[in-house]
Amino acid sequence: MSLSKTRLWITAGAGAILLVLALLLLPADWLAPRDTAIEPAAFAQPASAAAVAPVPSPPDLPPARVALGERLFRDPRLSADQTLACAGCHDLARGGVDRLPVSIGVGGSKGGINAPTVFNAGLNFVQFWDGRAATLEEQAAGPIHSEIEMASDWARILPRLKADGEYVRDFVTAYPDGITATNVLDAIASFERTLVTPNSRFDRYLNGESAVFTADELEGYQRFRDYGCTSCHQGRLLGANMYQKFGAVRDYYLHRPITKADLGRYNVTGRDEDRHVFKVPSLRNVAVTAPYFHDASAATLEQAVVVMGRHQLGRDLGQRDVAQIVAFLRTLTGEWRGKVLE
Amino acid sequence: MLNRLTGNRGQLLALGALAVLLVWLFIKAGAVSPAEHYRYLRDLRDLGQADIEVNADVLAVHAELRLNYDGLIAHVQRSRDDLDAVARIPAFVDAETRAALLAQVVELKATILAKAAMVDRFQRANSVWRNSVDYFPRTAEVFLKQTATSRLQASYGRFIRDMLVLSRTTDPERVTALQKQMSDLVQTRVPEAERAALEHLMLHAGIIIARHPELDQLVRDIGAASTTKHLESLTQLYTAGHERSQRLATGYRLLLVALALVLLIYAALAYWRHEGDRLELVTAHRELSERFESQRVAEERVRLYANVFSHAHEGMTITDPAGHIVAVNPAFCGITGYAAEEVIGHTPALLQSGRQDAYFYEQMWSALRDTGVWSGEIWNRRKSGEVYPEWLSITAICDEQGRHTHYIGVFADITERKEVEQRIHFLAHHDALTGLPNRLLLEDRIEQAVLKSRRRNKAAAVLFLDLDHFKNINDTLGHNVGDQLLVEASRRVTDALRETDTLSRQGGDEFVAVLAELDSPQDAAHVARKLLAAVGSPYHLAGHELVVTGSIGIALSPDDGETVTDLLRNADTAMYRAKEEGRNAFRYYDSGMNFAALGELLLESHLRSALDRGELLLYYQPKVDAVSGHLIGAEALMRWQHPEQGLIPPGRFIPLAEERGLIGAFGAWAINAASRQQRAWLDAGLAAVPVAVNVSAQQFAQEDVPQLVAAALKEHRLTPNLIDLELTESLLMRNAKQAGEVLRQLRAMQISVALDDFGTGYSSLSYLEQFPVQALKIDQSFVQAINPDGGEAKLIAAIIALAHSMGMYVIAEGVETDTQRHLLVRHGCDQCQGYLFAKPMPANEFVDWLANRKQPPAPR
Structure with a gap:
């Protein structure tokens, strides 16, 4: 008798479960919020109405990936002959650049354009002078494959990395699928996104420490704004959020032959209006990233400021103006890992 | 098997399909995430x-x-x-x-x-x-x-x-x-x-x-x-598409719910059906178990019956209603000699011996029709042709309508029993030594001869023949020669007589011849002369030539009496005359002889006063354990100490006492005297053994024997086990009903009763069962018939076995030799009595005998 009772309960239980299942399915769209309040767009205003703003703090990224990215960034095995790391041209001890007019790739090959700094690159709206990479990941793949830079490819790199037990271990820790091209790029990009340089004297000034500026610097900042530099060099990076024609007001190439690099964004879009158009570079840390311009034509800030005034602003700046503006530009050097860049 | 497999596979496939459908519906219903x-x-x-x-x-x-x-x-x-x-x-x-x-x-x-x-x-x-x-x-x-x-x-x-x-x-x-x-x-x-x-x-x-x-x-x-x-258009398009998907998903959901409900209902139905099936199965299982159990019990019973059928000593026959044999058991085959296959299909008429007539069988069938049972003795014929008696019981088996479906016949071969009975009957009526009718048969023959002769208006004669000096032969040449002589003499006498005449041996050297339908009294004399001549011829026995003469007394009916007693006594008297007058002669019983028998009359008058004068005595003869020889009891035997004639044996005065109506008093005295003696022995500190007192037929019929015994026991303060009674077999037969009643009273009093002289009366074994007696005494004539090669062993064995089977113990009388004792012991006889151990003795000698008898003689 107890057996049949047990069976009765089992049957009843199974029936009840079926019924509950069915009832759960039936009102699925009654139970679910019919009109989920759409979260107010997470559009925190990224910038104030002012022309400039302080550099934000570095983003909080998975430390394992960041650490792995740094190692890869400094690892010459990513190049064809295992001699050149990313850090070879983007020396973090030298403002994130090589301070050469053009970089020297594997086998001594020379590049066609001045290497931009890697500092704050994550905050740039696009990568490369001509903006041909939308993200750091895309950017990182560029030099690796470039014949005149690292001249490498994944077929060569990945086995090298996989042969390294430490990499294998750390990759598995950081990524579920271990060592892949995507993960290598992601790790490098993650590291690069941490290369933010806050706490420059300018930022401190913006944050209310007016005493950190000398009179000249203050004057320089005033002129920087008054002369229209902030038309393009605005935002938190003082640039790096728009394109502009090099020679917007006065032709820059009038007295010299035009190289392919000079064509700028035209090389990407093919549109005439993009001829000589370049990403407006950020002026953050500009004091430690000479020489200047895509063609490295300005060895000093003074020269660069003069060129800018003439060709972009259509005005010829006096010596005093230049000196004061340069003084201001030197306040833009920020800190990385607690140390001011050199 | 194949069908079942396909059926199962079909069900499995259906279940699988249903599961897939459910899962598919579930996914579809939940698709619109x-x-x-x-x-x-x-x-x-x-x-x-x-x-x-x-x-x-x-x-x-x-x-x-x-x-x-x-x-x-x-x-x-x-x-x-x-x-x-x-x-x-x-x-x-x-x-x-x-x-x-x-x-x-x-x-x-x-x-x-x-x-x-x-x-x-x-x-x-x-x-x-x-x-x-x-x-x-x-x-x-x-x-x-x-x-x-x-x-x-x-x-x-x-x-x-x-x-x-x-x-x-x-x-x-x-x-x-x-x-x-x-x-x-x-x-x-x-x-x-x-x-x-x-x-x-x-x-x-x-x-x-x-x-x-x-x-x-x-x-x-x-x-x-x-x-x-x-x-906007994207949003509109999407919203419309979403609504469509949503409607579709709702449809699936409803379908899923419907299907789930259907499954639920199905599960419930399946459960109830399963539960019903289960209950039915439980019931069926229980019923089946019960049926199986009863089947098993029935089978057990059938096996038991089959065992009974196959192992019974009785033959069994099963026939159909027409009487055709359906089955027989091994005992049937053993008894009839037919194999089962030889009789199956035949009717039991196969076995008919022809001894029963058609009327017998009609009666049998009539009884079967009316009552369904019949039993009786029937003679059948074995396959070997031998005719044998069997005790057959037939029972009809009926169906519900009362029609006979089978008959079951159960029968036992009673050949051996018949033979024993016949032999016992023969022995009872014949002399063991000579094969001549004994006194019992003789009395019958005398009565018949008297009746027959009277009807024909003729005379009958009783001739009492006694051999002269025969005791000398026994004493000098031994019993063996004496017995041979007796046998030879009886043969000669028989030869000399007519077919219709009867010769009987009365015991010892006494013979009685009964002659019926004599034309004249002289014919008796003629026969007597012939007999004397036949007896008197020389005998050549054991290297001796012996000459023996005889003396004959003749009594005629109706002149000398019409009763057996009268005729025999008169013939005896006449015989004594012949002996007195010189032997080797015959004498008629006549008036002169009546006168001469005055001595008997005197004896009779003396007998009347014998009790008063204290002339009656009791002698005691020990009864011993057949195996160990230890004293077990004693028989009290009456003696008359006649003042002139000396000690007279009971054979001479007991019949006289019966005739004169004194036997009741004599019997009462004997019971009393034995009781008194027991008390005396007890008072003297002697270990008491039961003493058996003889009760005569007349006394048994006239006196209240149980009352007598009870009074004696009471007077002498004795326990019932110290007094036994011995009755003669013929006594019981005369009034079986009263005898049975008295015996039951005695048994209630715990008085042990032994049947005396067994084998000499009208002993019917089946009659014995009616009488509650505790012991059987084998008559000494049987015991003495035991010769060294054990010739009579079979009969004695049968008697002992019969007695034991009826719960009696057996006492052998007249044991005189070790051979006899040995044989009796071998066949399980319980007690012995006879000269081998001790003769009857007066009470004081009995005590001496007991005292002197340190070591009882063990059987050799």
Whole structure:
């Protein structure tokens, strides 16, 4: 008798479960919020109405990936002959650049354009002078494959990395699928996104420490704004959020032959209006990233400021103006890992 | 098997299909993921929001409400990212909608990219324009200072004013007018000193004039970009598609619920059916168990019956209603000699011996028809041809309607029993030694002869023959020779008699011949003479030639008496006359003999007073255990101490006492005397053994024997086990009913009764069962018939076995030799009595005998 009772309960239980299942399915769209309040767009205003703003703090990224990215960034095995790391041209001890007019790739090959700094690159709206990479990941793949830079490819790199037990271990820790091209790029990009340089004297000034500026610097900042530099060099990076024609007001190439690099964004879009158009570079840390311009034509800030005034602003700046503006530009050097860049 | 397998496979497939259907319905019903839906709606709204933000940013930047592009760029980037999200169309929308959505997304993307490009152009243009707009007033100021006195001031002043106003307007006509103004001014000659300032002024004015409409256009275009329209149609398309999917999913859900309900109902039905089946099964199982158990019990019983059938000693026959044999058991085959297959199908008539007539069988069948049972003795014939008796019981087996379906016949071969009975009967009526009728049969023959002769009006004669001096032969030549002589003599006498005559041996050397239907009394004399001659011829026995003569007394009926007793006594008297008158002669019993028998009369008168004068005595003869020889009891035997004739044996005075009505008193005295003696022995400290007192037939019939015994026991303070009674067999037969009653009383009193002289009366074994007696005494004639080679062993064995089977013990009388004792012991005889152990003795001698008898003789 107890057996049949047990069976009765089992049957009843199974029936009840079926019924509950069915009832759960039936009102699925009654139970679910019919009109989920759409979260107010997470559009925190990224910038104030002012022309400039302080550099934000570095983003909080998975430390394992960041650490792995740094190692890869400094690892010459990513190049064809295992001699050149990313850090070879983007020396973090030298403002994130090589301070050469053009970089020297594997086998001594020379590049066609001045290497931009890697500092704050994550905050740039696009990568490369001509903006041909939308993200750091895309950017990182560029030099690796470039014949005149690292001249490498994944077929060569990945086995090298996989042969390294430490990499294998750390990759598995950081990524579920271990060592892949995507993960290598992601790790490098993650590291690069941490290369933010806050706490420059300018930022401190913006944050209310007016005493950190000398009179000249203050004057320089005033002129920087008054002369229209902030038309393009605005935002938190003082640039790096728009394109502009090099020679917007006065032709820059009038007295010299035009190289392919000079064509700028035209090389990407093919549109005439993009001829000589370049990403407006950020002026953050500009004091430690000479020489200047895509063609490295300005060895000093003074020269660069003069060129800018003439060709972009259509005005010829006096010596005093230049000196004061340069003084201001030197306040833009920020800190990385607690140390001011050199 | 194959069908079942296919059936199972079909069911499995159906179940599998159902499971797949359920899972499919479940997936379908849940396909319209609300989370995915809201994600997509949010993405759509985000995209719209970002797009609007871009428009707002552009306006803000253009209106110098915001001085950096960070926000704008972020929103452009956001709209791009949102576009990617919007391109990820939820999986639940149908293919048609998806295609339409994708097409719309492609258009939207083109629009957004175009808008981004416009934003890019706007940024560049705006920066340059903004720079010029900011710088123009300063340039103008410098220029105006330098040309304060110049004629140019007027025309340029107006131009500059118009320019400054322009920056705050969007009127295209004004732009056109300014362009004209500017081209007019450019053609104006300007002094060298003022050219540089003018150039600066005109450069920025040119930029402002050129960029102003462009920027206005860009801002308008950006604001008017069809992104919103595309987004709206995208949203509408998606919403419609979602609703369709939602309706479909609801349909699936309803289907799923319906199916689940159907399954639930099915499960419930299946459960109830299963439960019902289970209960039925339980009931069926119980019934089956019960049936199985009863079947088992029945089988057990059948096996038992079969065992009974096969192992019974009785033959069994089963026939159909027509009497055809259906089955027989092994005992049947053993008894009849037929194998089963030889009789099955035949009727039991196969076995008929022909001894029973047709009437017998009619009776049998009639009884079977009426009562269903019949039993009786029947003679059948074995296969060997031998005819044998059997005790047959037939029972009819009936069906529900009462019709006979079978007959069962059970029979026992009673050949052996018959033989024993016949032999016992023969022995009972014949002399063991000579085979002649004994006294019992003789009495019958005498009665018959008397009756027969009277009917024919003729005489009958009783001749009493006694051999003269026969005791001498026994004493000198031994019993063996004596016995041989007796046998030879009886043969000669028989030969001398007619067929119709009877010769009987009375015991010892006494013979009686009965002659019926004599024409004259002289015929008896003639026969007597012939007999004397036959007896008197010499005998050649054991190397001796012996001559023996005889003496004959003749009594005639009806002259000398008509009763057996009278005739025998008279013949005996006549015989004594013959002996007295010289032997080897015969005498008639006549008046003279009556006179001569006066001695007997005197004896009779003495007998009457014998009791009063205390002339009666009791002698005691020991009864011993047949095996060990230990004393077990004693028989009290009456003796008459006659003052003149000396000790007279009972054979001479007991019949006289019976005849004269004294026997009752004598019997009572014997019981009393034996009791008194027992008391005396007990008082003397002697170990008491039971003493058996003989009760005569007359006494048994007339006196209240149980009362007598009870009184004696009471008077002498004895326990019942100390007094036994011995009755003769013939006594019981005369009045069986009364005898049975008295015996039951005695048994109730715990008085042990032994049947005396067994084998000499009308012993019917079946009759014995009616009488509760405790012991059987084998008559000494049987015991003495035991010769050294054990010839009579079979009969004695049969008697002993019979007695034991009826719960009696057996005492052998007249044991005289070790051979006899040995044989008796071997056949299980319990007690012995006879000269081998001790003769009857007076009480005082009995005590001495017991005292002197240290070691009882063990059987050799």
